[in-house]
Amino acid sequence: MADLAYAHGVTLTESAATPSLLRVQRQGITFINGTAPDADEATFPLNYPTLVTSVAGAALLGAAGTIQEDITTVFGEGGSWCIINRVEHSDDPAVLQANLLGDAVSRTGIFAALRAKGITGYQPRVVITAGNTGSWVEDGVVSVSLTAAGSKMTEAPTVTATGGGNDPGKELPTLVAVLGEGVNAGKVVSVTVTQPGKKLSEPPVITFEGGGEDAAKVLPQATANVGDVANPFVSALNAITPKIRARGYISGPNTTNAEALRFRRTINGGRILVIDPKVIKNVDGVPVTKPQAAVFAGVRSRVVASDEGVSGSVSNKIIRTIDGVARTIMYPDDANYLNEQQVATIINERGGFRTWGSRLATDDQLWQFDSVRATADMINESLEDIYFNYVDRKFTKGNLKMMMEDGNAAIRVFKNNEDILGGRCWFPALNDPTLMANGKLFLHVEFEPVGIMEQIHITTHRNILYYRLLLDEVNGLIETGPLAVAA
Incomplete structure (x- = not known):
């Protein structure tokens, strides 16, 4: 935009409203x-x-x-x-x-x-x-479900697990109650599994003790969910x-x-x-x-x-x-x-x-495919880099048009490189003057990463009519080819 202040003579200014070039970071690190x-x-x-x-x-x-x-x-x-x-x-x-x-x-x-x-x-x-x-915990406590949150507790109660079956290798879990705040004050909102235990052939019994001195308190109730637990x-x-x-x-x-x-x-x-x-x-x-x-x-x-x-x-x-x-x-x-x-x-x-x-x-x-996930990551990151340059620019026709052109140009590059099958950019109906006046702009981009041919199915067929072709070829040789000479 022009500087409207007085300036006698010729003033040249190089426009800052330039396209944002596509930049793809290294993807093999x-x-x-x-x-x-x-x-x-x-x-x-x-x-x-x-x-x-x-x-x-x-x-x-x-x-x-x-x-x-x-x-x-x-x-x-x-x-x-x-x-x-x-x-x-x-x-x-x-x-x-x-x-x-x-x-x-x-x-x-x-x-x-x-x-x-x-x-x-x-x-x-x-x-x-x-x-x-590659390790995991076999038959540990994966989570604890609260059936009753309790009430009027002034401190988090102690959580104890007992039972869990008779497997000689059994280890009971270590659990911690989390007390709520605000509208959930005095209630247990969750139970954190700090150590899942292992080889529990049946769910252990969960009990709560303590919780403060309020005579009207009600302790929570919970059940343990047993299964295989991923490693950290x-x-x-x-x-x-x-x-x-x-x-x-x-x-x-x-x-x-x-x-x-x-x-x-x-x-x-x-x-x-x-x-x-x-x-x-x-x-x-x-x-x-x-x-x-x-x-x-x-x-x-x-x-x-x-x-x-x-x-x-x-x-x-x-x-x-x-x-x-x-x-x-x-x-x-x-x-x-x-x-x-x-x-x-x-x-x-x-x-x-x-x-x-x-x-x-x-x-x-x-x-689920590693290469599809990686391709989408590359494109998403590249689009973020492009549009980072537009943050805090003015809402003008030129800037909006250039945003659209820059996004579609990036999509064309990825399509020509055979990373995606195609794609496009557009401004959705979600853009509303009340939001735009507050600095918000929504831009939608669609694309489809090139997938992989993981499963190739081949069906073979027998066709006995090829014997007829064989006979025709032999007959042709007898009539006009070397077999006729030999006879």
Whole structure:
């Protein structure tokens, strides 16, 4: 817009009303959470996400721990950059797991992935971590349902669980009552499961004691719900990955196919790829079982960097860095059993070991494919970047028109790159003068990510009429061809 103040002569101003160019961030970066006790602390501080762009760049991590090996695997599979987070090693498994999990408030351990972009400038797209990610609690208390909230309690009552069956390995849960506020003051609004217990062959009896000195108080009543409980890595990944638009790749239990499926049923977050079984690598000539999440992460990074791009699948790709698998997966029987229930695996078919399966652990079938989720994440982030530049601009015809053109231009790029089948932008009827006067504008975008041909069905048929063709050909040879000469 013009400066309407007096200015004798010619004044030239370069318009700031320019289009916002499409910018796509790197989509193949892996976040690796683990240990490296011999690392140079100045280069790789504890719980500080650090960018590594090559295997050579990780030399100061040292060979001990898990990170160096995971980096080597990712790059060995053809992957690209990694962001590593080093946690303190401990020989005590419980302490080590606590270090790997870290803290959501201070963003340590696996939660350091939330700080990765702020520190390195790059957002990881796949998150992997050391630790026993394939464990779960068998028949623990998954939740507590309140049947009566109680009343007039001045403090949270003590919660006790008794019974739970006669399994010799039984452990009772640890529970904490949460007292309400405001209109729910004096009532228990929920019961938090701090330790689920395990091997409960029947629901334990829940009782409440205490709750303050008010003589009119009424204690609550509740029932326990028993089932398999996911490990804390799963809940951490379910909290982290949606915020940074990433997916978590984790190792399954590495025992049996049936237990791999049982483990998967403890997960439903939409961004976790379960992989089972683990892999075998020769270490100084000795076969050693290793987690396979880094293998899939490296393959995924390779696919992103190839002509397939972000919309390419991690499945059915040759694996370069392993010597075997910890449990033989027969194709197609075992593989179909696992894949149908959203467990990825490894098969040895058509010349080598291959990744097999790319369904995320979710009940939402629309978002179950890893590549579809990744494609939508890329487009959503790119659109956010484009429209960030429009925040606080004026409501003018030019700006609104340019917004629409910029969005549709981005959609065309993704369509031409074969990441989506098509899409469009439009202003919905929700835009109303009363909202627009308050600074609100609504823009709708639709697109459809390119899916994958996971299931190809071939039907073959017999046709005995080809014998007639055979006879016709022979008769032709007898009449005019070499058979006639021979006769």
